[in-house]
Amino acid sequence: MxxxxxxxxxxxxxxxxxxxxxxxxxxxxxxxxxxxxxxxxxxxxAGIIDRYGAILNPQAAGLHFQAIVHVQLARHSEDDLTAFIRGVETRHEVVECYATTGQSDYQMRVLCRDLDAYNAFLETFLFRLPAVASAQTNVVLREIKKNTGIGF
The missing domain is CATH 1.10.10.10 (Winged helix-like DNA-binding domain superfamily/Winged helix DNA-binding domain)
Incomplete structure (x- = not known):
């Protein structure tokens, strides 16, 4: 179109x-x-409008911890990749996840209540996935630009 x-x-x-x-x-x-x-x-x-929804303010909703997590996989077998992707899709903390080029296999944006909740996310979920070799966390200090729309 x-x-x-x-x-x-x-x-x-x-x-x-x-x-x-x-x-x-x-x-x-x-x-x-x-x-x-x-x-x-x-x-x-035509699929140009994918869906409609409300844009929430994470801070106002009590989610005060935000991080960009760079995940490297140890194994890339089909079963391990499927388990990783399905696991990420089920976790409410992961609001975005992208397969990327470069040193990391995946980039995720994660929102949590606080640092303790993020640590629990790592220990009870991410580090228990067999395919995950490592994860590097970059804590978001402040948002400079956040745009949910596509510009024309």
Whole structure:
């Protein structure tokens, strides 16, 4: 699907406020409500709009510890990789995880209540996975830029 200027405008507005009414959305991009609804539906059907949701403030939710964890695997067998990925997918502390190039095999962003909760995460989960050789933790001191949307 090729995106035009109206698609970009719709996506920008929806990323800023996914609860915006279709009527308001249509008015802001200069479209009829029915044409706007069809365009948004097409963006959803094409998979460009993946989902809708609320963006939470971790600090306000009591999650005061944030880290970027660089994980190196000792073994890369299919079973070990599957166990690692399934395990990561089930842990609420892991909010993002990426397979990457470079020294580490995976980069994870982890949110916890505090340092003790993070230590428990390491000891009871991460270090018990057979494939994990090591994990290096970079504690996030402050956020410089955090953008959940895609710019156009």
């Amino acid at each position: 090729n995106l035009d200027h109206r698609d970009h405008a719709l996506l920008k507005l929806l990323q800023a406020d996914s609860r915006i009414s279709n009527a308001d959305l249509a008015a802001q991009v200069g479209m009829s409500a029915s044409a706007c609804w069809r365009r948004v539906k097409a963006l959803e059907d």
